[in-house]
Amino acid sequence: MRSGLIVLLWAGVIYCKLTPLSGQAIDTAILMDELAVSAPTLLGTGSDTVDLSTGASQLTQLTDVLRIESNVYFRDYGPGSSSTVSMFGSKSNEVAMIWNGIQIANPMLGVNDYSMISTADLTTLRIARVGHSTIFGAGSGAGAILLDQKIKPVLRPLTLSAGWSSLQELKGNASFTDAKGSWKSRTSIQAGKAQNDFRYKTHSGTYKNLDHAAAAHTNLSHHSEFHPRKNQYWTFSAWGRKHNREIPPTLTEARSEANQSDAFLRSVIQYHFTTSKHHLNVKAYYGFQKQRYRNPLIDLNAVHRFQNGQFRVDNQWQPHPDFFIKYGVQSNYFTSRSDNYHGRKHQHRNSAYAHLQYEVPGLPIELILMAKPEKVTGQKMGWTTEGKIRYSQKTTGDWMVFANKNMVWPTLNDLHWSPGGNPDLMPEKNQIYGLSWKKSWADNLRSSSTLYYRQAKNWIQWLPGNLGFWQPMNAHQGRSYGINLELEKAVGPHVKMRSGYQFVRSYIMDEANRKNQTVYNPEHLWSFTGISNIKKQWEWKLEGQYTSTRYVTKDHTEALDPYFLCHSSLIYTLKNRPWSFAMRITNLFDSNYEGIKNRPMPGRQIHLHTIIKL
Amino acid sequence: MKNLFLFIAFFTGFIFLSSCEKEEPEQPDQIDSFEDGVIISCEGAFGQGNAVVYFLDPAKQAYVPEIYRTVNQEPAGDVLQSITFENDNAYLVMNNSGQIIQATEKTFEKTGSIEGLSAPTEIDIEDGQGYIGSLYSQHILVADMNSLQVNDSIFLGEQSNRIFEDDNRLWILSQSDYQGRVKDHIYVINLTDHSVDSVKVGSHPTDWAIGDNDELYVYCRGNETGESPSIHAINTESPSTTQQVELAAPGGFFTKIAYDERENRVLIPLEDGIYAYQPGDNSISSTALINLDQITALYGLGVSPDDGDIYVGDAKDFNSAGVVAIYTSTGEAKGALQVGIGPNNFYFD
Numbered sequence: 001m002r003s004g005l006i007v008l009l010w011a012g013v014i015y016c017k018l019t020p021l022s023g024q025a026i027d028t029a030i031l032m033d034e035l036a037v038s039a040p041t042l043l044g045t046g047s048d049t050v051d052l053s054t055g056a057s058q059l060t061q062l063t064d065v066l067r068i069e070s071n072v073y074f075r076d077y078g079p080g081s082s083s084t085v086s087m088f089g090s091k092s093n094e095v096a097m098i099w100n101g102i103q104i105a106n107p108m109l110g111v112n113d114y115s116m117i118s119t120a121d122l123t124t125l126r127i128a129r130v131g132h133s134t135i136f137g138a139g140s141g142a143g144a145i146l147l148d149q150k151i152k153p154v155l156r157p158l159t160l161s162a163g164w165s166s167l168q169e170l171k172g173n174a175s176f177t178d179a180k181g182s183w184k185s186r187t188s189i190q191a192g193k194a195q196n197d198f199r200y201k202t203h204s205g206t207y208k209n210l211d212h213a214a215a216a217h218t219n220l221s222h223h224s225e226f227h228p229r230k231n232q233y234w235t236f237s238a239w240g241r242k243h244n245r246e247i248p249p250t251l252t253e254a255r256s257e258a259n260q261s262d263a264f265l266r267s268v269i270q271y272h273f274t275t276s277k278h279h280l281n282v283k284a285y286y287g288f289q290k291q292r293y294r295n296p297l298i299d300l301n302a303v304h305r306f307q308n309g310q311f312r313v314d315n316q317w318q319p320h321p322d323f324f325i326k327y328g329v330q331s332n333y334f335t336s337r338s339d340n341y342h343g344r345k346h347q348h349r350n351s352a353y354a355h356l357q358y359e360v361p362g363l364p365i366e367l368i369l370m371a372k373p374e375k376v377t378g379q380k381m382g383w384t385t386e387g388k389i390r391y392s393q394k395t396t397g398d399w400m401v402f403a404n405k406n407m408v409w410p411t412l413n414d415l416h417w418s419p420g421g422n423p424d425l426m427p428e429k430n431q432i433y434g435l436s437w438k439k440s441w442a443d444n445l446r447s448s449s450t451l452y453y454r455q456a457k458n459w460i461q462w463l464p465g466n467l468g469f470w471q472p473m474n475a476h477q478g479r480s481y482g483i484n485l486e487l488e489k490a491v492g493p494h495v496k497m498r499s500g501y502q503f504v505r506s507y508i509m510d511e512a513n514r515k516n517q518t519v520y521n522p523e524h525l526w527s528f529t530g531i532s533n534i535k536k537q538w539e540w541k542l543e544g545q546y547t548s549t550r551y552v553t554k555d556h557t558e559a560l561d562p563y564f565l566c567h568s569s570l571i572y573t574l575k576n577r578p579w580s581f582a583m584r585i586t587n588l589f590d591s592n593y594e595g596i597k598n599r600p601m602p603g604r605q606i607h608l609h610t611i612i613k614l
Numbered sequence: 615m616k617n618l619f620l621f622i623a624f625f626t627g628f629i630f631l632s633s634c635e636k637e638e639p640e641q642p643d644q645i646d647s648f649e650d651g652v653i654i655s656c657e658g659a660f661g662q663g664n665a666v667v668y669f670l671d672p673a674k675q676a677y678v679p680e681i682y683r684t685v686n687q688e689p690a691g692d693v694l695q696s697i698t699f700e701n702d703n704a705y706l707v708m709n710n711s712g713q714i715i716q717a718t719e720k721t722f723e724k725t726g727s728i729e730g731l732s733a734p735t736e737i738d739i740e741d742g743q744g745y746i747g748s749l750y751s752q753h754i755l756v757a758d759m760n761s762l763q764v765n766d767s768i769f770l771g772e773q774s775n776r777i778f779e780d781d782n783r784l785w786i787l788s789q790s791d792y793q794g795r796v797k798d799h800i801y802v803i804n805l806t807d808h809s810v811d812s813v814k815v816g817s818h819p820t821d822w823a824i825g826d827n828d829e830l831y832v833y834c835r836g837n838e839t840g841e842s843p844s845i846h847a848i849n850t851e852s853p854s855t856t857q858q859v860e861l862a863a864p865g866g867f868f869t870k871i872a873y874d875e876r877e878n879r880v881l882i883p884l885e886d887g888i889y890a891y892q893p894g895d896n897s898i899s900s901t902a903l904i905n906l907d908q909i910t911a912l913y914g915l916g917v918s919p920d921d922g923d924i925y926v927g928d929a930k931d932f933n934s935a936g937v938v939a940i941y942t943s944t945g946e947a948k949g950a951l952q953v954g955i956g957p958n959n960f961y962f963d
Contacts, residue, residue: 461931
């Protein structure tokens with residue numbers, strides 16, 4: 001609590017000279033300026049851009065960049081370990097990850113591991129919040145995180161960076177961008193390794209260093225754009241990664257010998273064609289991933305391989321100045337071979353969608369309707385639908401009422417895991433209703449708020465059966481409601497500040513523990529970011545994050561204490577030279593906390609980083 | 615001994631084990647030892663390190679929750695598979711923590727541990743030697759119980775879920791791997807020369823109960839393609855199967871069994887209730903002794919040798935507190951007690 005008060009005091013000092021974070025402006029950029037079409041992005045709307053331009057963001061993981069968003073919560077097992085996301089109190093499989101327009105998820109688990117994404121690969125990072133993400137279809141009801149590599153103009157083509165941290169971590173990155181002419185490309189290579197042997201407090205009160213927690217990765221990505229004509233372009237993106245990690249012992253394990261390795265390759269080719277009233281985008285995607293999990297102590301050596309092919313066509317058509325239509329089709333094919341399946345398993349998902357957007361003439365009102373039927377192997381047709389009314393005026397701000405239906409398909413593990421897989425599972429279904437309001441005030445103050453309510457049914461849960469193993473079942477109905485508040489302010493060109501708060505109540509309806517908050521779902525999240533440019537060469541960033549109690553068991557007999565974390569970064573850039581040095585201290589107040597029960601988290605750590613552009 | 619004061623401070627009340635008749639409540643006596651009563655092991659949720667041990671004193675109608683954690687000010691670990699009592703010590707077999715904790719039986723104060731084990735399941739101690747089963751290893755580890763060091767191993771060739779030493783023989787129940795080779799034997803190791811023999815039982819031996827008069831009752835769950843579950847009575851002296859009884863239950867049905875030494879019967883939970891098997895009979899009781907309508911997931915079963923009370927551990931969904939339901943020897947509900955996650959075993963003293 002003492003550390004929390006200190007940050008509040010600092011925040012109060014800074015508050016008198018604030019400006020909005022430019023990167024948080026709503027992304028309403030049109031695709032090509034010279035065209036009549038003026039609707040938001042081709043697929044998806046209303047996403048917020050997360051700033052990747054600051055030096056500090058280059059030395060952190062994607063999870064650290066996103067964690068500062070008050071509506072994003074990561075269930076994280078510690079440095080080097082896996083990390084899954086939750087937005088607005090959702091489950092991890094309700095947040096879509098979109099890479100260059102393609103929805104990616106591990107088909108076995110239905111989720112993504114965000115610890116395997118490097119910010120250095122990306123040129124744009126956006127978040128589509130609840131009410132803005134439904135167009136991505138099943139598995140996007142709570143939000144979407146959009147990773148893009150679209151090439152931006154650069155003054156210097158080569159960027160080199162290197163970093164060290166007190167987690168015995170070393171990493172380096174090189175990116176080369178050629179942004180001139182009709183052929184543009186950006187290639188990035190990154191490698192890193194860390195011992196992650198931080199000091200932690202054991203249950204008996206003694207201190208020791210974490211054992212068997214090393215991680216290492218190499219990452220290569222490439223993005224090319226070819227613009228043969230002004231109204232069309234091709235792109236090719238490829239992303240490969242190899243990631244090895246040791247699984248550290250929990251606080252109640254004497255030792256661990258488990259380790260996990262992942263290797264994946266993802267690629268997408270896109271063709272984009274534009275006429276005066278029409279955009280066409282065609283994408284073809286192929287991804288392969290191999291995952292191996294070994295634990296000699298329990299004689300486990302499991303290999304999982306999965307492939308994913310996708311083909312999609314997206315259109316945006318403006319037949320009338322007040323009327324937009326987005327429509328398209330998508331085919332998605334998963335196949336997986338796993339030591340835990342009997343033979344190869346596959347799933348085919350075919351869908352089409354139509355999204356109608358109508359601006360009422362003479363009124364600041366916009367009506368939006370969307371429907372997306374989807375047919376999945378072995379399942380009945382499922383529908384994702386949405387209706388929105390937006391009222392936007394400068395004096396009142398931007399109001400939006402929305403209602404949508406979304407679903408989450410059973411994963412391959414749910415259907416086929418041996419033992420226990422249940423091929424009769426139905427998809428989880430969600431209905432979400434909400435109200436959002438955004439407004440820009442005088443003196444560079446912006447605010448946004450979202451109220452929402454969700455009904456869910458058929459939640460899939462693995463339960464013990466009478467054959468001696470667990471089986472997934474459509475067991476529960478859930479409810480959640482909450483509010484998210486964001487405030488941005490800047491004074492002058494030098495100080496920017498942002499704060500967000502989220503309240504979520506999420507509970508299961510048909511249980512003995514009725515209305516207990518769901519496990520690992522904090523009711524309160526608060527975050528704060530302040531950036532101060534001290535003259536031109538110095539940038540100081542201060543971040544604070546509060547996470548309230550998380551319950552470990554459904555009946556709340558066990559819980560993890562709330563915690564407050566504070567991080568601070570200082571970046572110095574040489575005068576007249578594009579070379580910067582950064583120092584970041586995470587967990588400044590050395591808080592003792594756990595993200596997952598019995599998984600120790602690091603105390604205060606120092607990170608050093610340098611970036612040079614040539 | 616100072617830790618005794620700690621757990622006394624953790625009294626949370628007492629339960630009524632008597633009938634519904636209203637009686638004047640009595641002040642509970644203080645519990646100053648864990649020797650006389652029922653030890654309830656709750657294995658906890660896998661991976662969460664929240665295994666706990668409860669102590670119930672039926673005579674005083676009082677219980678003490680989480681005795682190990684309270685006394686030692688640290689959690690016991692992850693997945694408490696079983697507890698063995700020997701020479702005034704309790705040995706807590708922490709399966710997913712890979713260790714066995716030694717604690718005094720009277721106070722549950724930790725006095726040592728055997729570490730570096732591979733998913734231990736059970737330990738049986740004889741003549742200062744601890745024989746340790748493993749969920750994955752094909753060896754039985756042998757530990758010197760004075761130094762708490764593993765100093766030998768015996769090759770079995772199978773993993774070992776349950777072990778039991780009797781008359782210089784080590785009996786091992788090894789469950790089948792899921793959809794792997796169907797096992798239909800239990801194994802016996804001669805501890806003099808480490809030779810391994812086996813006794814034929816039904817498909818998929820799952821659990822056993824140790825009876826009086828050198829009898830071992832093995833529950834085999836059969837399979838879903840036609841073989842019914844069965845009980846096999848084995849004489850450990852000969853050793854040979856003395857009786858085999860098929861059960862009217864769906865093949866593959868997973869359950870736990872317990873021996874009731876007061877009534878000389880084996881209790882067998884099936885889908886709708888707990889049935890009794892009297893050794894020598896050709897079938898189990900025609901009606902259920904205890905109806906299981908109120909039990910969500912039966913995970914532990916035990917019978918008190920003192921009063922014949924039957925203890926049922928209900929694991930619910932393995933993510934909430936479990937419940938121990940207590941019945942009289944004739945199957946009448948007597949009381950219930952909320953305990954930790956996954957109550958799996960009862961130990962009576």
